[in-house]
Amino acid sequence: QVQLVESGGGLVQAGGSLRLSCSGSGRTFSSNHMGWFRQAPGKEREFVAIIWKHGGGANYADSVKGRFTISRDNAKSTMYLQMNSLKPEDTATYFCASHYRGDVSRRESYDNWGQGTQVTVSS
Secondary structure, three states: OEEEEEEOOEEEEOOOOEEEEEEEEEOOHHHOOEEEEEEOOOOOOEEEEEEOOOOOOEEEOOOOOOOEEEEEEHHHOEEEEEEOOOOHHHOEEEEEEEEOOOOOOOHHHEEEEOOOEEEEEEO
16 A cells, blocks of 8 residues: 655645645555546545656646646655646645556546645635
8 A cells, every 4th residue: 555645735826836746655656657636625526637657648637738737756756746827716625646447537546545735726
């Protein structure tokens, strides 16, 4: 099992930027594709982005494509989410997770989750 801890959330004005980090320990970090999800109050947890285990490619939700960039450093067992041009609708708790199997956009396909980090974008 891999333990995951997110950091880097905070309060930012619309149009601003934040970089989230997800640090892993335990099971070899590089063994898994890694993803970011987010959950706003009263809404379902939704897929944001995924990066393949060796960092050779990534997929993004349409809502963040062109604004967010996912990356990873397997030597540091850390994944990142660079968020630019933030909008109020990006306000949510952001979670990182390790992919287990299946559709990468479904939360059921992930087996380990961090505790989340709050991102608030003011208008």
